[in-house]
Amino acid sequence: MKLVATLLVAALVGVASAQAAGYRSGLRGTVTRGPTSPVCVAEQPCSGPAVHLTLLFWRDGRVVARTTTDLIGKYRIALPPARYRVSRTTAPNVGRGLEPVLVRVTSGHYTTVDFSIDTGIR
DSSP states (O other), X not given: OHHHHHHHHHHHHHHHHHHHTTOOOEEEEEEEEEOOSXXXXXXXXXXXXXXXXXXXXXXXXXXXXXXXXXTTSEEEEEOOSEEEEEEESSOOSSSOEEEOOEEXXXXXXXXXXXXXXXXXXX
């Protein structure tokens, strides 16, 4: 619980500092994970939101920003225009992991980028 609170504070500080720096650009979207079971059944979702997942945004080999998804897998982060590599705080044990891994922030608006995590369940 203490770790989650620390990560949330870090995410909020990152967003606040980016907004304070005057960025009017960034990313927003949803992160989903799936499949969530080995057998998908009709009329039941086979994927779900990635809740409280921390996304790391990299430039020039270092983390420059981070954000954490909410209870329904949504995120929003202010970033200056640039290309970023995106990762999770933990590497997947199985599956392809987070996709896409490269994103581009354009000037003047928030671009919607939805991420998915392949859980490797087959």
